[in-house]
Amino acid sequence: xxxxxxxxxxxxxxxxxxxxxxxxxxxxxxxxxxxxxxxxxxxxxxxxxxxxxxxxxxxxxxxxxxxxxxxxxxxxxxxxxxxxxxxxxxxxxxxxxxxxxxxxxxxxxxxxxxxxxxxxxxxxxxxxxxxxxxxxxxxxxxxxxxxxxxxxxxxxxxxxxxxxxxxxxxxxxxxxxxxxxxxxxxxxxxxxxxxxxxxxxxxxxxxxxxxxxxxxxxxxxxxxxxxxxxxxxxxxxxxxxxxxxxxxxx
Amino acid sequence: xxxxxxxxxxxxxxxxxxxxxxxxxxxxxxxxxxxxxxxxxxxxxxxxxxxxxxxxxxxxxxxxxxxxxxxxxxxxxxxxxxxxxxxxxxxxxxxxxxxxxxxxxxxxxxxxxxxxxxxxxxxxxxxxxxxxxxxxxxxxxxxxxxxxxxxxxxxxxxxxxxxxxxxxxxxxxxxxxxxxxxxxxxxxxxxxxxxxxxxxxxxxxxxxxxxxxxxxxxxxxxxxxxxxxxxxxxxxxxxxxxxxxxxxxxxxxxxxxxxxxxxxxxxxxxxxxxxxxxxxxxxxxxxxxxxxxxxxxxxxxxxxxxxxxxxxxxxxxxxxxxxxxxxxxxxxxxxxxxxxxxxxxxxxxxxxxxxxxxxxxxxxxxxxxxxxxxxxxxxxxxxxxxxxxxxxxxxxxxxxxxxxxxxxxxxxxxxxxxxxxxxxxxxxxxxxxxxxxxxxxxxxxxxxxxxxxxxxxxxxxxxxxxxxxxxxxxxxxxxxxxxxxxxxxxxxxxxxxxxxxxxxxxxxxxxxxxxxxxxxxxxxxxxxxxxxxxxxxxxxxxxxxxxxxxxxxxxxxxxxxxxxx
Numbered sequence: 054x055x056x057x058x059x060x061x062x063x064x065x066x067x068x069x070x071x072x073x074x075x076x077x078x079x080x081x082x083x084x085x086x087x088x089x090x091x092x093x094x095x096x097x098x099x100x101x102x103x104x105x106x107x108x109x110x111x112x113x114x115x116x117x118x119x120x121x122x123x124x125x126x127x128x129x130x131x132x133x134x135x136x137x138x139x140x141x142x143x144x145x146x147x148x149x150x151x152x153x154x155x156x157x158x159x160x161x162x163x164x165x166x167x168x169x170x171x172x173x174x175x176x177x178x179x180x181x182x183x184x185x186x187x188x189x190x191x192x193x194x195x196x197x198x199x200x201x202x203x204x205x206x207x208x209x210x211x212x213x214x215x216x217x218x219x220x221x222x223x224x225x226x227x228x229x230x231x232x233x234x235x236x237x238x239x240x241x242x243x244x245x246x247x248x249x250x251x252x253x254x255x256x257x258x259x260x261x262x263x264x265x266x267x268x269x270x271x272x273x274x275x276x277x278x279x280x281x282x283x284x285x286x287x288x289x290x291x292x293x294x295x296x297x298x299x300x301x302x303x
Numbered sequence: 304x305x306x307x308x309x310x311x312x313x314x315x316x317x318x319x320x321x322x323x324x325x326x327x328x329x330x331x332x333x334x335x336x337x338x339x340x341x342x343x344x345x346x347x348x349x350x351x352x353x354x355x356x357x358x359x360x361x362x363x364x365x366x367x368x369x370x371x372x373x374x375x376x377x378x379x380x381x382x383x384x385x386x387x388x389x390x391x392x393x394x395x396x397x398x399x400x401x402x403x404x405x406x407x408x409x410x411x412x413x414x415x416x417x418x419x420x421x422x423x424x425x426x427x428x429x430x431x432x433x434x435x436x437x438x439x440x441x442x443x444x445x446x447x448x449x450x451x452x453x454x455x456x457x458x459x460x461x462x463x464x465x466x467x468x469x470x471x472x473x474x475x476x477x478x479x480x481x482x483x484x485x486x487x488x489x490x491x492x493x494x495x496x497x498x499x500x501x502x503x504x505x506x507x508x509x510x511x512x513x514x515x516x517x518x519x520x521x522x523x524x525x526x527x528x529x530x531x532x533x534x535x536x537x538x539x540x541x542x543x544x545x546x547x548x549x550x551x552x553x554x555x556x557x558x559x560x561x562x563x564x565x566x567x568x569x570x571x572x573x574x575x576x577x578x579x580x581x582x583x584x585x586x587x588x589x590x591x592x593x594x595x596x597x598x599x600x601x602x603x604x605x606x607x608x609x610x611x612x613x614x615x616x617x618x619x620x621x622x623x624x625x626x627x628x629x630x631x632x633x634x635x636x637x638x639x640x641x642x643x644x645x646x647x648x649x650x651x652x653x654x655x656x657x658x659x660x661x662x663x664x665x666x667x668x669x670x671x672x673x674x675x676x677x678x679x680x681x682x683x684x685x686x687x688x689x690x691x692x693x694x695x696x697x698x699x700x701x702x703x704x705x706x707x708x709x710x711x712x713x714x715x716x717x718x719x720x721x722x723x724x725x726x727x728x729x730x731x732x733x734x735x736x737x738x739x740x741x742x743x744x745x746x747x748x749x750x751x752x753x754x755x756x757x758x759x760x761x762x763x764x765x766x767x768x769x770x771x772x773x774x775x776x777x778x779x780x781x782x783x784x785x786x787x788x789x790x791x792x793x794x795x796x797x798x799x800x801x802x803x804x805x806x807x808x809x810x811x812x813x814x815x816x817x818x819x820x821x822x823x824x825x826x827x828x829x830x831x832x833x834x835x836x837x838x839x840x841x842x843x844x845x846x847x848x849x850x851x852x853x854x855x856x857x858x859x860x861x862x863x864x865x866x867x868x
Contacts, residue, residue: 098595101412105592127414137405141322150318154413182325 054079054237055100055129055206060109062095062261069095071261073109077206077237082228084252085241088291092261093241094134097210100239101131114205127155130204134211134241136195140184144175144194147183148201155202169197174223188215196224206237213244225251249283259291315415315423318406337796349442356446364451374447375553381443382545385436386472392432393476400428401477401587402484402594411591421583425576428477433469440465444552453556460555464565467572468548474575481582484590544568608633620714624722628698645690649734652682653741673821676748677814679739680756684763684806687735691771692799695727697789699776699864706781716864724772724857732764749821759813762849767802769853773860774798779867805852812845 055077062070070092077083087093098104100111102122111118116125139147148166152158157165170176173193178186186194192215199207212228213221228251232238242248248255249269257265257272265272269283276286363370401407401424410420444461447453547564554561612626633639699720702709709719739760743753778794789795816838823830830838 103408103411103592104595105589123414123416125414126412129412131412133408133412137409139318139322139406141325142318143325146318146321146325150321151409151413153314153317154410154415156414182329 054112054114055083055208055239056112057096057100058110058112060096060099060111061107062092062099062104063107068261070099070106073258073261073263075239075256075263075266077239079205079235079237080232081253082232082238082240082251084248084255085239085258086243086245086248086255086287087241087258091258091291093258094210096258097208097239097241098133101129101133101208102126127202128205130199130202130207132195132199132207132209132212134214136191138183138191138194141182143180143182144170144186144197145179147194148197151198152201157202165201166197169201172200172227173197189217189220192216193220193223196227200227200231204236207231207239209238209240211242212240213242213247221247245283245287257287257290265290312419312422312426315410315419316426319427334793337793340796340800345438349438352439353442353446356443357450360447360450375549378447378552379546379549382468382548383543385440385468386543386545389433389436389469389472390476392435393428393473394479395476396428396432396473397477397480398484400424400431401480401583402591407591411588417584417587418580421580421587425474425477425579429469429473432473432476436469437465447556451556454558456558457552457555460565461552464548464551464568467568468544470572471544471568471575474572474579478579478582481579481586481590484593485586487593544571618718620718621722621725624719625726628701628723628726631701642694645686646734649686649738653738653745673748673752673818675746676743676752676756677810677817679742679746680759680813681806681810683735683738683742683760684767684810685803686738687731687760687763687767688799688802688806690731690734691727691767691802692790692795693786695723695731695768695771696775696795696798697780697783697786698723698727698772699860700779700781700783700789701786703781703783710867717861720772720776720857720860720864723775724768727772728764728768731768732761735760735764749824751820751824752817755813755817759809759845762846763806763809766805766849766852766856770801770805770856771798773856773858773863774801776860777863805848808848809845812841812848816841 055075057073057075060070060073061068073092073096075083075085085093085097095104099106100113100118102118102125111125113125114128116128118125139150142150145166148169149162152162152165167176167179170179173196175190175193175197178190183191183194192212196212199209209228212224216224225247228238228240232253240248240252252269254266254268255272256263265275267275272290273281273283273286276289278285281289360374363374366373440461444458448457448461544567547567550564551561551568554564608626608629612622612629615622615625617625699706710716736757739756740753743756774794774797775789778792778797780789780792780794783789783792819834819838820830822828823834
């Protein structure tokens, strides 16, 4: 489970994240939505332990990220929007190294690596250098790494970018299976169809603050039209009126 | 499968080792050429250092106690020089390894203990910051040991001395980086370090000039050598690790032991490392976090450039390409600071011509001055090749992932590459013409040479800039992180090999007829028509080779760009 309380991040005089609180329960897929520059990635990077919050508290499976970062990170899987990969390692080497960072070693690690490569349809690329991978393959390799150590919570920043329909379908299936096994998933996305289809609950962030939170029907109701499509709801809540000016300008 | 988070720190170094292994197994084009070129250069330099050190130590042995004193002071001075170099190198390297390295985004999201991350990063910093010093010290100490018939224990103690000696300044440099990054965002700190690096290099140059090492070459000033070394001593010298290292090595060279200084090195290195580890645990994450926060960096708008470019009689497309390149160059401190450093070295080079006391040998000065003029021409050619490989060759690669903008724009790739050529030619030409004209003026060379050299430099500039632009387009590295990486690629090395050959050919083709002319002028002899024909042929051949290199370089580049997929 992921719990965030009153998270604030300031860059000098600019407040990127302003008092964000949210909770992702075990087995829940939580969509984190918002326009560009709203503070999604900053929030996710703070939860992943890559950015130091100005204030606020982050708990991952009951472990405080500030006071007990190793335990918190050990139970978390992270898929960044722009992942770093060692280009001169093979997929297998990269996964073995990554597993080692989470304390996975011994005879079983090889089986687990192959299991993940099979799952994400990368088995035949195990001994190929990462630099020869396409964007979608790299994205799937990062997913392999994130799920390798069987995390109890997963943090995903823009999971569908660069994936073909087959890859996107695969990721959705994996996420559903993981959540059915009790894994808490916090997923930021711009693809509202994905959020509508997969998420149990969503939070919408705008200018650093959460402006709407709840199940998809609850958020729809907030816009005043419970039957509205999520895209329209999103645009209404995040300042879609600007879109009305497009006609005039164009 | 065992689950434990007790990852030992060398584990974090595995990706680099595996990557090196994979790189060795899967050779890329040019790897062999690169290995042979760099290996050959490295070996030659190592042999030269070894030979020089051996000869010097051998000579000093004849001077008895004075020789011992000079060797001891020399070692101390050598280590003192390395001390400052290592501290600065540690400072710059730590910024990359602890704060800017891409894999930190992966490692910091994993449950690796801060202490282990520190050790892994510090080992990497130490290795990257000190390998050059170690590579230099190995032939020097080997030569000193062999020349003095030192016992085997000297070599073991030498290794055990170099390790803590390198650790101390690198720890101090890293500590300064920690402080800087916690005050400035890392990317600002990098700019700050670049400028500091420039000042550091300039201060070394000024220091060397202040010491005036050329005094050592004068026979009549031999008794002043001890005074020269005495000026390098100061009351704080015994407190520095360089002194401890030199004393330890000097004692073991004579079969003795200097435990005090040896232990001083090790205890200082160990305690400073522990202090740095504590600082890492306290300030690293806040510094790393700070490093991600360069959202609104300040930059120079460079509006003067806009105004200047608007006045140039060139097409809109070329104007915008020129403006883009100029702005990117001037906003990247790592780019212009290197150019400034080069200018500083050039000034030093010219200053050396000024202080060259050739009139001490009046019967030879005329000949030597004119020989120096050719040396100057050759040096100018090599400076030109170096500037071209560092600043012109990467110009196409520097478009990086944004090259699609040029390719999808309604401009021809021919125009694009010619624009790159002219942008590169102007500064290279100005720089090298200044070097030639001022150098020859300071030397007072014959008017014939003074007139011909700038023309030769013009032709060489056209050829080398054309070759650099063309080969840069033929062998682009769009994925490279920086221009230095591009310059060190297969194409960059191929360019350097061709450029050096080209410079040698041109110097010979221009040097021979010029020397014939000067010889006849000094002897007041007339030139025969066949001699005039041969001389003209050489000049024409030099011009033709230059123009052909220019044209072929550019043609190769344009074709390569047009065929790029």
